[in-house]
Amino acid sequence: DSGVTQTPKHLITATGQRVTLRCSPRSGDLSVYWYQQSLDQGLQFLIQYYNGEERAKGNILERFSAQQFPDLHSELNLSSLELGDSALYFCASSPRGAGGPLNEQFFGPGTRLTVL
Amino acid sequence: AQSVSQHNHHVILSEAASLELGCNYSYGGTVNLFWYVQYPGQHLQLLLKYFSGDPLVKGIKGFEAEFIKSKFSFNLRKPSVQWSDTAEYFCAVNGVTGTASKLTFGTGTRLQVTL
DSSP: OOSOEEEOSEEEEOTTOOEEEEEEOOTTOOEEEEEEEETTTEEEEEEEEETTEEEEEOSOOTTEEEEEOTTSOEEEEEOSOOGGGOEEEEEEEESSSSSSGGGOOEEOOOEEEEEO | OOEEEOOOSEEEEETTOOEEEOOEEEOSSOEEEEEEEEOTTOOEEEEEEEOSSOSEEEOGGGOEEEEEGGGTEEEEEESSOOGGGOEEEEEEEEEOOSSOOOEEEOOOEEEEEEO
């Protein structure tokens, strides 16, 4: 158990819908990361937040957005869902925002999203 | 931009065989390197990591990796695999930018260990 929690574990929805995935980082970690794992794209970095502010952006679609709240939990919002958005969405957390030994990322169990 | 290549997509080994999985990265600056393992239906778990110092890194479950800077490589090794090592293995690089951090993953290697 990494200490990172994600809810829900599974989510099944229809095309065109909007969903929200939630992540609670490890106690004391200030940085949260979102990754998408799909069969065709592999594991891809989406976005990083550090202490409430966006720090880095990857291949995140405009239909997707995220935020980190004052209590440091984060939400990933996916809208106008398409079949191709079906994937496993991982959240990770780390103590700080930059690289280095103090910034190892710990992964949550993921949310499996199925778009029908 | 940083990138990672894992050349072996699917490896099948018998128990007790030795394992070496290749990983090459591309990044012009300081890097942190990682190997993660994902057992079927589970989340990513860190096997080992390299930040600096001794290029031979030992991780959990008997795995080790060697950072060869001149070859931009970070290959994963295990002298004798077990059936329980059946999983997918991901190499990842974290380019150190100072204020931000992201992991770039390779495409993964599926390891199947037969009895």
